[in-house]
Amino acid sequence: MAIPRLSSLMLLSTLFVISISWQASAYSAPEKFVQCLLNHSQPSYPIGPAIYTPNNASYSSILKSYLRNLRFNTSSTRKPFLIVTALHESHVKLSVICAQVHNLQMKIRSGGHDYEGVSYVAEVPFFILDMFNLRSINVDIKSETAWVQAGATLGEVYYRISEKSKFHGFPASVEPTVGVGGHFSGGGYGNMMRKYGLSVDNVVDAQIVDVHGRLLDRKAMGEDLFWAITGGGGASFGVVIAYKINLVRVPEIVTVFNVTRTLEQNATEIVYRWQYVADKLDDDLFIRLTMEIVNGSGGDNNKTLRASFFSMFLGDSERLLSVMNKSFPELGLKQSDCMEMSWVESTVFWAPFPYGTSPERLLSRNPQFHKHFKRKSDYVKKPIPKAGLKWIFQKMIELDSPALTFNPYGGRMGEISASATPFPHRAGNLWKVQYATDWDEEGSEASEHHIDLTRKLHMYMTPFVSKNPREAYFNYKDLDIGINHNANVKASYLEGRVYGIKYFKDNFDRLVHVKTKVDPSNFFRNEQSIPTLPY
Structure with missing residues (x-):
């Protein structure tokens, strides 16, 4: 392009x-x-x-x-x-x-x-x-690249790649209606990150309109600004028009499974073991762990925890079973649990749409569910002791509503330098935590109640997550960790540093220097944007 x-x-x-x-x-x-x-x-x-x-x-x-x-x-x-x-x-x-x-x-x-x-x-x-009208996607299989405009959705990207090749894909979110602009500029998680890293690890060029109204590519904007918009949030520096991405190779057949276990089915022991193997498994294997509270066999008054092991494997089921039997036999994975399909079909399965849904569903821009929700994030560097897991599970049962999702690291995520992109959460992390609470009730009281539940679970996890700083993922935006609403440059920097260090760690100061250079008047700003230096 x-x-x-x-x-x-x-x-x-x-x-x-x-x-x-x-x-x-x-x-x-x-x-x-x-x-x-x-x-x-x-x-x-x-x-x-x-x-x-x-x-x-x-x-x-x-x-x-x-x-x-x-x-x-x-x-x-x-x-x-x-x-x-x-x-x-x-x-x-x-x-x-x-x-x-x-x-x-x-x-x-x-x-x-x-x-x-x-x-x-x-x-x-x-x-x-x-930006939703600026959504063109130009896939070039010969060069194994694609130019993708910011208003395109990830589902559209996946489908357009699959139109050209059954041996190519791209590592990004499992939610198909997410927009490219925000997702890529903030990092971009997906179920191939252990094999290929984040979305931004596969971005090679970009187009941005800067504060002077100029349309710049990577060469014109320079390496500092290009670095900043590949993980530091594009909206702090300009308006990203498009990204050029490197496609990644995928096999003709991939395998997925979703196996659940409750506390009565030995979930505590299996989750405990997951902690020690998830980041060390074959790089082709990603097993996301989600824990939520459900009704037990005794009805509504008998709550239990259900652990779901949701997997993406870049290979066939025979090889997957071999890997699992060797590295994670505690889960008890069976051939009947495994579903083989093409990579693009796996993106439909992970969305999650009902099994057998046509890939054309990826082109829909309407999300499956419209809901009220609150999200928070954390990073874990050491396995949680078994006693700690039991305590957390008990607290989750008391709270009832919030769910926990653990996304494992290892593989490519541990090989890329923390300063290669603004996204700093690399080696040293075992997995990322997402706290998720959804509700249907209308009104401020319902919102305050469910947000408070999410904050409580986040508080309970404090002993088991990263410290100094307590890290957070920028794309899982959370205004609880700090808001920048001060027009005074010095105060703005001090406010911005509160959340900036948690999102970007040592990369925050470099982001501030880039921001000060390209947008000294701080035109591109929001509640958690990168501030300018306090001259």
Whole structure:
């Protein structure tokens, strides 16, 4: 995908004049912002059809169509005064420049899976730059690469790769409606990470619109900025338009299984053993462990813990059984538990759609479930003692609602330097923890109740997780660990450091230096963005 040139010298000069004068402007009405967009729109790519105000009949549906957490779909949630559904790169450039002219906050949304709604909610007047129309995917099997625009979903990426080859795939999330822009820029977890690392470990180029409205590729932006947007969050530095990725090789047949065990079925012993083998298994094997509370044999008053061992194996079932019998016989995996399929079919299975669902389902942008939820994260560096597991399980039964998911490390994750990308959680970690609570009840009381349950389980896990800092995964956005809402540069840096060290550890300071260089006025900001240096 070539970098498009500006369509005219007139547009270039207009953008330049605006970009050097915006700082002198005070806040102005949204109507003037709209006029700025319309006045400087290219005739060949008019921006008018991409603008949605509350007066537009489609405004509400556009806003809600990529709103994945129902916690932020309430009458009291502040709504954007405008949504720009960019249809062309020039619309992104205009949005960036005109927002600066009129001193307006911009939120950038690609797929809407931001756990805390940071991409579509704000405490101050704001507009959304929605990228869902910029979703082209150009797969080149000969070079084993693909250019993927930020508004594409992972399901679309998987399907388009499978159209061209049954021997290629890409390591990224198991949720097909996640948007590429946020997922890649924050790291990108998936069930092939033990074999191929994170999504960003396989990104080789990118396109970004910077604070001056320039469209830059890797060569033009320089290695520091390219490094920053491959794991440090693109929205702190500009608007990522597209990423170029290296495809990875997958076998024609892969094998999946989902085996469950309750406490009565020896789950404690099996989970305890999982801790010692999950990161040391064959690199082709990934076994995710999810623990949740379910009704026991005695009904609602008899709760028990159910452990689910959800696996992806890059090979056939015969080899998988050989690996499991040697390395993890405690699970008791049988041939009847194993399902062989193509790689793209495995992405459907992991979504999870019902077994046998056609891969075409990956092209749907509608998530299977709409729910209220809260997520938190942790990292574990030492196996949890058996007594500790029993105590945690008892606390989970008392709380009832929150679930725990352990995603194992090892393999490629331990081979890549912690400073290779902004994502620092590499060697030394055994697995990543996700805390997950979902609920259907409406209202603030229900939200406060379930969020409190999640926080309690997070607190109970304190003795068993990383310390100084207590690490967290940036793509599992969690505003509990710190919010940056201070316009004062020094205060902003101090606030940003609180969550920044947890997300990025020693890479935080380098991210701050890059941010200060490319966006010194801190235009690209949100509740957990990278701050600038306090000069």
